[in-house]
Amino acid sequence: MTPPFLRVSGVTRRFAGSSGIHAVSLDLDPGECVVLVGPSGCGKTTLLRVIAGLDTPEEGEIWIEQQQVASAGRNRVSPGERGIGFVFQDLALWPHLTVREQLDFVLHATGRAKTDRPRRIGEVLDLFHVGSSLAGRYPHQLSGGEQQRVALARSVVGSPRLLLLDEPFSSLDPDLRVALRSELATLQRQLHVPTIYVTHDREDAAVLGDRTVFMRSGRIEISRGEVSP
Amino acid sequence: MMAPMRDDVWGWRSSRTALIGLALVAFAGFCIAPLLFLVAGAFALSGDLRYGDVPLLLDIRQRGLLSTTTVFGLGAAGVSTLVGAPLGFALARVTLPFKPLLRVALAAPALLPTYVVALAWTYLVAPIAGDWAYSVVSAIVVMTVVCYPLSMLATEVALRRVEPRLEEAALLVARRGAVLRRITLPLAAPAICAAALVIFVLAISEFGVPGVLRVRVFTTEVFTAFAALYDVRRATILALPLTAVSLVTAAAAAILILERTLTTRRGLAVGAPVAFDTWRRPALAIIVCVIVVAVLMPLAVLAVEAQRAASIVRAVQASQRAVINSLGLATIGATMVTAVATFLAYARVRAAHRTGTVADILMIFLFTVPSTVIGVGLIGLWNRAGPLGAFYGTAAMPVVGYLARFIPVATLAIAAAMRSVPVAHEEAAAVSGSGWFRTMTRIVLPQIRTGLLAAWTVSFILAFGEVGTTILVAPAGESTLPIRVYTMIANAPPGHVAALALFQSAVGLCPLMLLGGALASRDTT
Numbered sequence: 001m002t003p004p005f006l007r008v009s010g011v012t013r014r015f016a017g018s019s020g021i022h023a024v025s026l027d028l029d030p031g032e033c034v035v036l037v038g039p040s041g042c043g044k045t046t047l048l049r050v051i052a053g054l055d056t057p058e059e060g061e062i063w064i065e066q067q068q069v070a071s072a073g074r075n076r077v078s079p080g081e082r083g084i085g086f087v088f089q090d091l092a093l094w095p096h097l098t099v100r101e102q103l104d105f106v107l108h109a110t111g112r113a114k115t116d117r118p119r120r121i122g123e124v125l126d127l128f129h130v131g132s133s134l135a136g137r138y139p140h141q142l143s144g145g146e147q148q149r150v151a152l153a154r155s156v157v158g159s160p161r162l163l164l165l166d167e168p169f170s171s172l173d174p175d176l177r178v179a180l181r182s183e184l185a186t187l188q189r190q191l192h193v194p195t196i197y198v199t200h201d202r203e204d205a206a207v208l209g210d211r212t213v214f215m216r217s218g219r220i221e222i223s224r225g226e227v228s229p
Numbered sequence: 230m231m232a233p234m235r236d237d238v239w240g241w242r243s244s245r246t247a248l249i250g251l252a253l254v255a256f257a258g259f260c261i262a263p264l265l266f267l268v269a270g271a272f273a274l275s276g277d278l279r280y281g282d283v284p285l286l287l288d289i290r291q292r293g294l295l296s297t298t299t300v301f302g303l304g305a306a307g308v309s310t311l312v313g314a315p316l317g318f319a320l321a322r323v324t325l326p327f328k329p330l331l332r333v334a335l336a337a338p339a340l341l342p343t344y345v346v347a348l349a350w351t352y353l354v355a356p357i358a359g360d361w362a363y364s365v366v367s368a369i370v371v372m373t374v375v376c377y378p379l380s381m382l383a384t385e386v387a388l389r390r391v392e393p394r395l396e397e398a399a400l401l402v403a404r405r406g407a408v409l410r411r412i413t414l415p416l417a418a419p420a421i422c423a424a425a426l427v428i429f430v431l432a433i434s435e436f437g438v439p440g441v442l443r444v445r446v447f448t449t450e451v452f453t454a455f456a457a458l459y460d461v462r463r464a465t466i467l468a469l470p471l472t473a474v475s476l477v478t479a480a481a482a483a484i485l486i487l488e489r490t491l492t493t494r495r496g497l498a499v500g501a502p503v504a505f506d507t508w509r510r511p512a513l514a515i516i517v518c519v520i521v522v523a524v525l526m527p528l529a530v531l532a533v534e535a536q537r538a539a540s541i542v543r544a545v546q547a548s549q550r551a552v553i554n555s556l557g558l559a560t561i562g563a564t565m566v567t568a569v570a571t572f573l574a575y576a577r578v579r580a581a582h583r584t585g586t587v588a589d590i591l592m593i594f595l596f597t598v599p600s601t602v603i604g605v606g607l608i609g610l611w612n613r614a615g616p617l618g619a620f621y622g623t624a625a626m627p628v629v630g631y632l633a634r635f636i637p638v639a640t641l642a643i644a645a646a647m648r649s650v651p652v653a654h655e656e657a658a659a660v661s662g663s664g665w666f667r668t669m670t671r672i673v674l675p676q677i678r679t680g681l682l683a684a685w686t687v688s689f690i691l692a693f694g695e696v697g698t699t700i701l702v703a704p705a706g707e708s709t710l711p712i713r714v715y716t717m718i719a720n721a722p723p724g725h726v727a728a729l730a731l732f733q734s735a736v737g738l739c740p741l742m743l744l745g746g747a748l749a750s751r752d753t754t
Contacts, residue, residue, distance in 0.1 A: 054397050079400045086401055092394035096415045105411060109403035158402055 003066055005030045005194045006051070006162060011060035013050055019218040021046050023060070026213065026220065028162075033188050033195040035209030037202060043218040044198040045089070048164045051196070052086055053079035064162065080109070085155035085193075087168040091147055093139040099125070099150050100135040103157045110158040120157060127187065128153040145176045152184070156191065163195040170200070181207055245665040252572035259632040260595050263606030264472065270465055270609050295470070297365055298433050298446040304369035305376055305432035306425045313377035314421055316519065317384025319512040322504050331516055332385075333741065338523045339378035340687070340737050342694030344437030344715060345730045347371045349527035351441065352534045352723065368444045372435060374523045376428045380421065387420035388413065396503045408503050423485035427597065430478045433471065434599035436697035441718060447471045448697070451601045455701065461605070468602040479594035483586065531731040537724030544728035548713050554624070555693055555710040556736070562631030563689035567681060569632070570639035570688075571674070577640065578647045595637040600697025603633050607702050624707045630698035635691055639684045646680025647673070686744045690737045 004027035014020040021043035028034055036044045049055040051062060053075050062070040069077040094102055100121055107117045125135060128149040139147055148168060155163060169177045185208050188195055197208055205212045214222040319325065320332055338346065350371050355362035391413055399408040436448040447467060454464035535544070545552060577588045607630060611621040620626070650673050658668040674681065696711040703712060714729045 052397075052401060054400070079397070080402055080404060082401075084401055086398065088394050088398060090394060092392065092398040094395050094399070094412055094416075105399065106402045109399075109407060154398075 002029065004028060004063075005032070005065060006196075007061075007063040008047070008051065009061045009063070011047070011050055011057045011062065013046055013055060013057055015046075019043060021050070021218040024215075024218070024220055025060075028194050028196065030194055031192045032210045033197060033208055035205040035212045036196060036198045036215060037200070037205055037212055038215035040200075042215045044215055045166055046218075047215075048086070048166050048196060048198060051162075052084050052164055053077065053082055083158075083161040085158065085160035085163045087151050087155045087163075087165045089166045089168070089170060091139075091151040091168075093147060093151060093154075095139055098136050098138055099130065099142070099153075102150065102154050106154055106158045112158075124153045124157045127156075129183070144172055145180065148172060148176075148180060152187075156193070160193065163193045165195065165197045167198050167200065169204070184208065243665040248666070249572050249576045252569050252576070255569045255632070256573055256636060259629060260636055263603060263610045263633060264595075264598065266610045267465060267468060267602065267606035268472070291467075294445060294447055294450055297444065298471075301365055301368055301372070301435075301439065301444065301446055302429045302433035304365070305372035306429035308369060308373040309376040309428045310380045310421065310425045312373060312519070313380025313382075313424070314384045316377070316516065317381040317386075317421075318388060319508070319516060320381070320385045321388035323508050323512045324504065324506045325509065325513060325516070331520075334520045334524060335381060335516065336378040337738060337741060338374050338527075339376070340690045340694075340741050341375065341527070341734055342437065342696070342711060342730075342737065343371070343375050343435060344441045344696060344711070344718075345531070345694070345734055346374050346527050347438045347441035348714075348718065348726065348730050349530045352727065353526070353530045363443045365444050368438050368442050371438050371442065372432050374527070375438075376431060377519075377523070379428055379431075380424045383420050383424035384417060387417035391416045400503070405503050405505070413503055419485040423482040426478050426482040426485070427593065430475050430482075430597035434475060434597055434602075436599065436601050437715070440715070448599045448601050451599070451605065452697070452701070455601075455605055455608075461609070464601075464605050465609070468599070468605055471599050472602060475597045475599070476594050479597050480590045483590040483593050528731065528734060531727045531734065534723055534727035535731050537722070537727075544725045545732050547725075548710065548729055551708045551710045551713040552732070554707065558624070558627050558631070558709060559689050559692040562628045562635070562692040563685050565628065566632055566635045566639050566688040566692075567643075567685045570636050570643050570684060571681065573636070573640045574643035574647050575669070575673070577644045579652070589641070592637040592641050596634075596641070600634060600695070601701065604630065604698040604701030607633060607698065611702075621702075622704045624704065626702040626704060627695075627699040627707075627709060630702050631688075631692040631695060634695065634698055635688045638691070639688050642684045642687065643677065643680055646677040646683075650676050683744060686740045689740060693737055694733065 006026075006028035008024060008026040011024045012020070012022050014022075019041060024043070024047055026034070026047075036047070038044055046055065050057050050070070053070065056073060056075050057070055059072050061068055061072070064077075064082060067077070069075070069082055094105070097105060103121045103124060104117055107120060108114075112120060121135070122132070125132065130146065130149050130153060134142065134146060134150075139150070142150065151168065155165075169180055172180065181204060188208065197204065199205065202212075213220055316335060320328065320335075325331060347368075350367060351362055354367065361367065395416070396408055396412055399412045403411070433446070434448060435446075436452060438444075439446045439449050440452070447470065451464050451467050451471075454460045454467060577585055577592075580588060607626075608621075611617045611626070611629070613621075620629075654672055654676075655668055658672045663671070694711055695709075696715050699709055700712050700715065703709060708716075710729065710733055714726060714733065717726050717729070
């Protein structure tokens, strides 16, 4: 039996005044896309942050490709060494860097040769249909949809081994949301990167997820497989 | 910036119109009119400014003044930033014990009267270094002691306002050092540069430090032209280059600050992801050193010198009238400044984006106009026949000076606090039937009471130490404590002067410590 790509085992993270997550366990197979669904404040974002190493679990363990990256009270592998691409809910595009510079920052940090970077940036911008005319623009000079594409491009440009998407389309109008979701589904199948996708929207789950996990009050309630269209 | 409130929420017939209108009239009368009068007067006095006064502005003596003023301004801005920015970084990104108290102690020199620090410097350094104690380099050092807190606080706020998500996104692929260099510092840089520009303008506008250290710069020349030579024309024309430089630099600083607000979308971050707690010990050691050098040493020097006076109490008693005048006038001045500034701040925060930007530039510019220039403008405006002239020559003129000098800075401070009150709070009060005045007093002002208290305290301390304007507009025989100290420096025993300076510093620092204590109890970082 193939070991899971990601194993979250009994992870707890509490916060004063909010629920946090409690004894959450979750496995993610290679190439699988799991969609996390649940109400606001149920711990979806906290779970992603703990997996990414941006937060430390108080209890439990996290394993990526059979390497323990976090245990109770300790992050054993820093966020930068986990090989994770993350799209934040508010995108977190660096306001002082152009689109090209955002991607170049990631490639430089992941050790990509300088001569190779322009080609890789061009590839990824093409992949996400970001025109070369936008490459020199700053985030505030882009439309909402363009910002979303840039955030996705930035998350995959460093060839991450795991993709975490925290409600990336929540601020978009319905038409754009449907179009981007469809593109992302195609890309996910093309890239075959294991992905956790957080959303409120069950339609997102139906389109994108190989499996849907329901969370409530910091706990996983149901995990069920769904067939992607 | 907050969205402007819809006009139809309150309407023109509400009390808002009357109160903001009154505040704007006060602002125009006290802050704008003296400068307009000064500029108009310069042209009227010279007849033909272009040809008649070029020699006055460009002769070799003035070129020397210009060069010394520039070196003083650049030096103070550069060294203050070199000292203040790392301290701000330590406060923002290193976990330190008693951080709120350390912050208050580090900020204290900004509220010491500048000429008091200069006086302490002469007592400490002149016996060792002789004339060097009275050089432009010494003036830069003293100005750094007073101004580094501005750079420190600007840096700390800028670093704490960097959106944590931006750093977290970078931390997923890069080390902390690279994130600091490529993401954090570039985002904080505009605010640090803006603080440096403001310090530059404050330095070239400074009167107390070059006055005590006998460094000839434009501000001292303006004072000499007016007070010693009685040459109003010369004083007025010499004030023009300073005013122009203040305006240009204030505009640059405001644009940089505006750029900063565009790049942030949230309040102060708690628990920044890029922290440097391994630097805790060296940071703490440096902070303690700075507190000793910049706060304790000047006060200790003054205390030692004051012991040579027969009695500190007797020295203060001998200046009792000046002390009472200062306390009373500073209290009245701070209260009036805060009242006017509150309504101006409301108008600024609820104004449209472009109007608000222009208002920011104007306020920063007015704050940086040299005190002696404001003094000359006030004299020109108020010293005339009629009702204004009847007022001129009364003990109330120093309060007019305080209003002219400190309404802008109080407005900026209160506006910063008022931005945190959502427009929706007002709208909710409006739909529930509350009038504007009641909404202000019951909904808006209670939410910013700490900001109002801080603005009053800072206005009081600044007014209590003000010398450049009041020395020009105070009526004969009516002295304030700063005027008395400043005039006694040249012709009274050092112990006596030091005793008064020490008393003045104590009165300034006490409310700061109380305010700091109140803020510290609210600060959980």
